[in-house]
Amino acid sequence: MQLIMLGPPGAGKGTQAKLLSDRYNIPQVSTGDILRKAVAEGTKLGLEAKSHMDSGGLVPDKLVIDIIRDRLADADCANGFILDGFPRTRAQAEGLHEQLQALGKDIDLVIDISVELDDLVSRLTGRRSCKDCGEVYHLTYSPPSKEDICDKCGGSLYLRDDDKEETIKRRFAVYKEQSAQLKGYYQDLGAFFQISGNGAIDDIFEAIVKEIESISNK
Ligand code: AMP
Secondary structure, eight states: OEEEEEOSTTSSHHHHHHHHHHHHTOOEEEHHHHHHHHHHHTOHHHHHHHHHHHHTOOOOHHHHHHHHHHHHTSGGGTTOEEEESOOOSHHHHHHHHHHHHHHTOOOOEEEEEEOOHHHHHHHHHTEEEETTTOOEEETTTBOOSSTTBOTTTOOBEEOOGGGSHHHHHHHHHHHHHHHHHHHHHHHHHSOEEEEESSSOHHHHHHHHHHHHHHHHTO
16 A cells, blocks of 8 residues: 655654554655664765755755665565655656556555644654654654653654744645645645644544545445
8 A cells, every 4th residue: 555644844743653553564664764864874866956955955855866766675675665745846746646657557546645834843843853763753743751861762862953933834825835735746646635634643643544445445
């Protein structure tokens, strides 16, 4: 099963993708995570991506399309995957479409999680990520047991540069600009499910699962 999560940064795509990954036993593929790892490791890709990421802009299409081509060729993607943070532009959606055609696969469902800017600012400025394992916390909604320490691995927690308020506003504007086209593209292809991200994590998850089950039964 091939799923795409759409929605502005901070809508809860990653959280839902992780839950769906556990439920359906297919990997979550996040271009943001792959890029952050490349930046942390100082690879050529990381060096090329860093300035775009720090400013809240998008990394060039070609770079992310190549990342996805390599990642989807991995054995764990054979039975499907959940794309989180990709595609973000029409060119990326078309690049993905070509790759899937070559693999004889199709997108089963696009899940669009919508949230407004004010809600995003409060969500993202409270977000803390682990430097070592990438686990994500929220100071209000899912705080770690010990301040600034990861429950999972003991690593230290930090506020991502791109989760600062000015950058969030820029990322949201970038998202709004690009997403209209992207949504139109997937709405035309069918299998498009929109849900508000302003609810309890479990309720949103159950609604998404219900939609997936309904298309699987068709
Ligand atoms: P995310 O964790 O998905 O919010 O991604 C963090 C940053 O990585 C974004 O603000 C972009 O600079 C970059 N990025 C991640 N995915 C993509 C993509 N599909 N296209 C372009 N840039 C991306």
